[in-house]
Amino acid sequence: MNNILCFSHLQWNFVYQRPQHLLTRFAKQNKVFYFEEPRSGLSDFYELKLQDGISIIQMFLSDDCENRNLRLKKLVNKILADQHISNYYCWYYTPMALEYTSHLKPAVTIYDSMDELSAFRFAPPQLLELEEQLFKKADIVFTGGYTLYQAKKNRHHNIHPFPSSIDKEHFLAARRNTPDPQDQKNIPHPRLGFYGVIDERFDIELLREIAFSRPDWHFVIIGPVVKIDKKDLPKAQNIHYLGPKKYSELPDYMRHWDIAMVMFAINESTEFISPTKTPEYLAAGxxxxxxxxxxxxxxYGEANLVYIADSADSFIAYAEKELTKKCRKKWLMKVDDFLANESWDNTFEKMNLLINNVKKSSQKYV
Incomplete structure (x- = not known):
């Protein structure tokens, strides 16, 4: 059993997504320590709690800005000493963590590049330089999609694309009869739903235009609002913001939608994303x-499983087409065939094999 130190830009309980799916599976064979981004505290200290088989570590720093990275380095060293960790792998979701972990000497260094973080709003200016250092330090690199892989494939000798996968059994529950959640049951049909983080990637103007054009359609939006002002979100009687929901609750909401939306703006922050929600929506039927x-x-679009709308007019036209359908049995069979071999379990197995094949001593892989 190996120790895996994972350094992430995401809080564990923020949204259940790629890191949670993968690391909970790695935790069945390893001891996983998940380091969240440092936060402000009254002094320099850390807290450790167990959840989902993971040791989640929250590091706190006093507001004194001096020697921030040196103090974080000392805090990381203390954590390793307190937990009696001497041999370990390092797994990075954010290159920013190199500022206080570059001194570590892991047996294997893994970089899971799930997004192009440098394109996100408020990205630190030093992120690209630190990512270049991480590419040099890493023994193996994964990317969160094929587009991101194409952009980065020449930057490392051992890089592999692993796009968003799916926990099919979880979302198949949306095909069964379940009660409509309390905060959704009084919303009229047809319902067009979206869940995910509502940030600079979310297409606010598209939602505004469609909701205005079709006042009899109702739009259910689930997820936390971050990095944008809630005042900028479109407001209308047919737009319903239900806030964040637990991962376990999502199928109950989806069961009572008519159409699911992948409503991302086309900009630099979405150029390389591989939305996990796409196969999840499909598995839900x-x-x-x-x-x-x-x-x-x-x-998905090329396989005719998902409509691709490049304007509000085409979005409305596709929705109208779907809302008139009486039967989707053939389409659903096609979806199930397409998703048959897709699972986070399979992704874990492939990643685990590649990691185990890394030969740290020679910096080569087999």
Missing amino acids: LPVISTPIKDVIKP
Whole structure:
């Protein structure tokens, strides 16, 4: 059993997504320590709690800005000493963690590049330089999609694309009869739903235009609002913001939607994304309409599993087409065939094999 130190830009309980899916599986064979981004505290200290088989570490720093990275380095060293960790792997989701972990000497260094973080709003200016250092330090690199892989494949000798996968059994529950959640049951149909982080990637103007054009359609939006002002979100009687929901609750909401939306704006922050929600929506048995995100067009759009709408007019036209359908049995069979071999379990197995094949002593892989 190996120790895995994971350094992430995401809080464990923020949204259940790629890190949680993968690391809970790695935790069945390893001891996983998940380091969240440092936060402000009254002094320099850390807290450790067990959840989902993971040791989640929250590091706190006093507001004194001096020697921040040196103090974090000392805090990381203390954690390793307190937990009696001497041999370990390092797994990075953010290159920013190198500022206080570059001194560590892991047996294997893994970089899971799930997004192009440098394109996100408020990205630190030093992120690109630190990512270049991480590429040099890493023994193996994964990318969160094929578009991101194409952009980074020449930067490392051992890089592999692993796009968003799926926990099928979890979302198949949305095909069964379940009660409509209390905060959704009084919303009229047809319902067009979206869940995910609502930030600079979310297409606010598209939602505004469609909701205005079709006042009899109702739009259910689930997820936390971050990095944008809530005042900028479109407001209308047919737009319903239900806030964040637990991962376990999502199928109950989706069961009572008519159409699912991948409603991302086309900008630099979405150029390389591979939305996890796409296969999740499909597994739930929902027709999906997406903006032209590259990793949705290929493979889902090309396989005629997802509508690709490049304007409000085309989005409305596809929705009208779906709302008149009486039967989706053939389409659903096609979806199930397409998703048959897709699972986070399979992704874990492939990643684990590649990691185990890394030969640290020679910096080569087999």
